[in-house]
Amino acid sequence: MGDGIGRYRGTGRDTESRTSWESRLPQWLRRRPREDAGEASGHRLPLLLATAAAGLPIAPAAYPSGYSCSCERIGCPTPARHPVSFAWQTQSTTDRDTIERWASDEPEANFITATGMVHDVLDVPLEAGRAALERLLAEGIDVGPVAESGEERMLFFTATRGTPEDEDEWWPCELDCHPETMDEHPGLRWHSRGSYVLVPPARLPDGLTVDWARGPEHPLPDPLTLLEVLADACATYVDQADEHDHDRHSVAWPQHR
Template sequence: MGVTEAAQIPKQRGEQLLDSAVRYAEERHWDVFPGTWLEAVEGAERCSCGAADCAAPGAHPARPDWATQATGSAVAARRIWGKQPKASILLPTGRTFDVLDVPESAGFLALARMERMELTLGPVTCTPDRRMMFFVLPGAAAKVPDLVRKLGWVPSSLDLVARGEGHYVAAPPTRVGGSGAVQWARRPTPANRWLPDAEELISPLAYACGREAAAARARRS
């Protein structure tokens, strides 16, 4: 019985990835493309790219032309993941959304403040390496540095990264390394189909990242 259950797990995992990729394309009109995946090698999980020192095991583009490979077609997504059921789901930024990427601790602090302020939020992910990704309207990457400066912060002093054209993020339920899967902190729903502008979220995010930076400096001193 245990053997049968173990044999079913990869199939169930593949179905979950396929269904999620199709749903992102069909319901959200997000472009998706397949990335690498994790494979069991000599009792350990390795990235399918084969590099022992891979920086993002199981969650990076498998091909250099990933930007042109991305598709918003649910039919194409079903075909791609039907052929590559273990492939990670990667979403290109700079198209239907950009992403504001912050440390998880700062992200949860900002999220609580945003909810108190009753701000409109888009989807938000948590990654296994303890980062949070806030989905915002495209164009954020170009204007975030100036928005941060206007709030009185030096952009390089904050661990706040805006990901736009030429970048991508891993989508749930993609697994990264041996540390777990990307998860939704705020799921995509009909209510958050309209994404906020970066200007609406930047103040609480910059404040939370500033607190994180100050706490880190205090720990070092």
């Protein structure tokens, strides 16, 4: 489930752990081979129950149907990435019996977790996320569960800051209201109340999957402890992408004197 990476404080025992982690990190950073359908289905329920046991509420979601979505909506903008019920926020649960029933009734279904009740998710480009995770672990900063979503995004699960005692201090942002607008926001996105993300194991229409890099057994950190490193990594990612685009266009559209 998780990669077993713990917390490092610089003491003798922790230094030994750090050395072990450093030796494993390059292997972890290499993309893991995808499981076939049989292996994935065998691991699905235990992983879902582990997610619920960690306190993260989940609800059924759509799944791939050929190259499209099981919802059969023509032109579905987020195939296999959205909940199946409009009541997903109230439907989301950690109840074991309910989850077992859902998994049995819909053996192909993906699952989402509703954010902003127990946890938030900091959602970043995969390349930026990997760089940030390496830095966070090297600096001994507590990191909670982390998932890779296909080949595009990395999800950092944190404690929520979306349920203040004074409800007047909270309001949903545009990103939270419309989780499907991910492509419009190449940098960091903060999923809080009114939002959701897929939880592993999940399948995407292009044959990719959503998998844990660090499992849900890791305690949820305060998001602010990760925010600076994630923001720096995203800024670097965007700058590099801009440079690539600039070079590409310079070749395509040379400036003649």
